[in-house]
Every structure is written in structure tokens, then in C-alpha cells.
Amino acid sequence: xxxxxxxxxxxxxxxxxxxxxxxxxxxxxxxxxxxxxxxxxxxxxxxxxxxxxxxxxxxxxxxxxxxxxxxxxxxxxxxxxxxxxxxxxxxxxxxxxxxxxxxxxxxxxxxxx
Amino acid sequence: xxxxxxxxxxxxxxxxxxxxxxxxxxxxxxxxxxxxxxxxxxxxxxxxxxxxxxxxxxxxxxxxxxxxxxxxxxxxxxxxxxxxxxxxxxxxxxxxxxxxxxxxxxxxxxxx
Numbered sequence: 001x002x003x004x005x006x007x008x009x010x011x012x013x014x015x016x017x018x019x020x021x022x023x024x025x026x027x028x029x030x031x032x033x034x035x036x037x038x039x040x041x042x043x044x045x046x047x048x049x050x051x052x053x054x055x056x057x058x059x060x061x062x063x064x065x066x067x068x069x070x071x072x073x074x075x076x077x078x079x080x081x082x083x084x085x086x087x088x089x090x091x092x093x094x095x096x097x098x099x100x101x102x103x104x105x106x107x108x109x110x111x112x113x
Numbered sequence: 114x115x116x117x118x119x120x121x122x123x124x125x126x127x128x129x130x131x132x133x134x135x136x137x138x139x140x141x142x143x144x145x146x147x148x149x150x151x152x153x154x155x156x157x158x159x160x161x162x163x164x165x166x167x168x169x170x171x172x173x174x175x176x177x178x179x180x181x182x183x184x185x186x187x188x189x190x191x192x193x194x195x196x197x198x199x200x201x202x203x204x205x206x207x208x209x210x211x212x213x214x215x216x217x218x219x220x221x222x223x224x225x
Contacts, residue, residue: 036216043117043203043216089156099146099210100169103156 002027002102004090009107013080021075021107023064023090031092033057033066033073034101038087047075047088080111115139117206117217125223131192134220138185138206145187146214147179150201159202162187163210191222199224 007022025033032051036044048057053068064075073090090104118137126132138145147159158171162181179189185206191198201221205214 041218043218044205045216046213049213091156096211097169099144099161099163099205099207099214100158101146101148101156101214102158103148105155 002031002092002094004092004102004104006090006104006107010110011107012110012112014112015082016079017111019075019077019080019084019109021088021090021109023073023075023104025071025073025090025092027071027092027094027102029095030068031094033064034091034093035062035064035073035075036089036091036103038089038106040086044089080109082111082113085109085111117204117215119202119204119217119220121220122218123221123223125225126194127225128194128196130194131190132194132222133188133190134202134204134222136187136189136204136206136217138187138204139215142206142208142215143185144207144210144212144214145181145185146205146207147187147189148203148205149173150203150219151197151199156203159189161210168210194224196224198222 003026034049035047037047048059050057050066056065087106089106091101144163146161161169176192181187201219203219205216207214
């Protein structure tokens with residue numbers, strides 16, 4: 001079946017540091033890939049997505065590239081802010097079924113001023 | 114446009130009871146999905162409804178059920194509650210199953 005593996009957390013960074021959160025997946029065919037963010041006390045928000053190999057999703061300074069050869073979708077940001085502190089989830093959906101998401105365990109990011 | 118709303122936001126029940134959670138999707142959205150979030154298992158897909166029909170179901174026991182009404186509002190029901198059912202239950206809606214999902218704030222269920 002489908003699965004998503006995220007690096008272990010939590011992660012603590014200083015403001016303006018570079019961020020990388022690793023995500024690898026196992027799936028048949030060509031799934032769509034997503035990064036969601038969850039702020040304290042809130043639901044999930046879609047951060048970015050990619051639907052085919054070599055696609056790069058980007059939003060709010062975050063980027064992730066769909067790498068079919070390494071089955072990865074690592075999240076990066078060049079300079080984090082305190083407001084980026086949240087839980088980040090990598091997820092995938094089967095082709096044509098974006099409403100059935102498989103999530104990774106999530107990783108908590110804390111950014112210090 | 115109002116977002117996805119879930120009621121109630123918090124709920125406390127005892128073992129053996131049953132519970133019904135409600136989700137109102139964004140206006141015009143016809144697809145609703147439910148997820149369970151726990152510290153141990155993370156986020157797990159429960160089921161998905163589109164135009165009042167269940168399209169997909171996750172790997173949960175039959176105690177978990179759901180339905181969708183003609184106005185796209187959805188409910189999920191858990192019968193014979195167990196301690197392990199304590200979780201945040203998230204609802205997400207989208208215009209159709211192939212589009213981006215928008216999540217509600219969740220209902221936090223505590224089973225004592």
C-alpha cells in the first residue's frame with residue numbers, strides 16, 4: 001500500500017536559518033504529493049503540491065520538488081521565520097483521488113527569535 | 114466564503130457510548146473526507162463521500178460510519194466508544210474528489 005515517511009523531529013532552528021524537512025514515499029503509479037501545515041489549535045492548511053515528476057511546488061518561500069527517481073518530496077525554505085513554527089505533514093494521494101490522502105507522521109518545527 | 118465548520122469542537126464521552134460529529138463543507142463543495150489524528154497513529158483516512166455516496170473507506174472497524182446529506186453536509190458516527198477512539202477528527206471538503214481539500218478545525222473527542 002501507499003506510505004509516507006518523514007524525518008524524525010522535532011526540529012528547532014534560529015530565525016533566518018535554512019530549513020530542510022525530508023519526505024520519502026512508497027506508492028504505485030504516479031501519486032500527487034503535498035505538504036500541509038498545522039498551526040496550534042487549527043486544522044491543516046495546504047502549503048504546496050506537485051502532481052507529476054520534476055514538478056516544483058512553492059508557496060510562502062517554501063519549495064519542494066517531486067523526485068520520482070528517489071521517491072522524495074523534501075521541503076525547503078531558505079530563511080525561516082518565527083511565524084513558521086508549526087507541524088508539517090507530507091502527504092500523497094493516488095492519481096485522480098486527491099480526497100484520499102496518506103500522511104506522514106508530521107514534524108514539529110520551532111523557530112527561535 | 115465561510116470555511117469548513119465542524120461541530121462540536123470538543124466532546125467528552127465515556128466508553129461504550131456512541132457519538133455523532135458534524136461537518137459543513139464550504140459552499141459549493143460536494144466532496145467530504147474524514148480523518149482521525151492521534152499522537153500514536155498520526156493522521157489516518159476514515160472515509161470519503163461525494164454526492165451522498167461513499168467513494169472510499171479507510172482501514173477502520175465497522176463501529177465507524179458516516180453519511181452525507183443532499184446539501185453536502187456530512188456526519189460521522191462512532192458506536193461503542195473505546196479509549197483508543199480519543200482523537201482529533203478532521204473533516205475536509207473539496208469541490209470534487211480531484212481537487213484540493215480544505216480542512217476544518219476538527220472535533221476533539223475524549224473518551225473516558
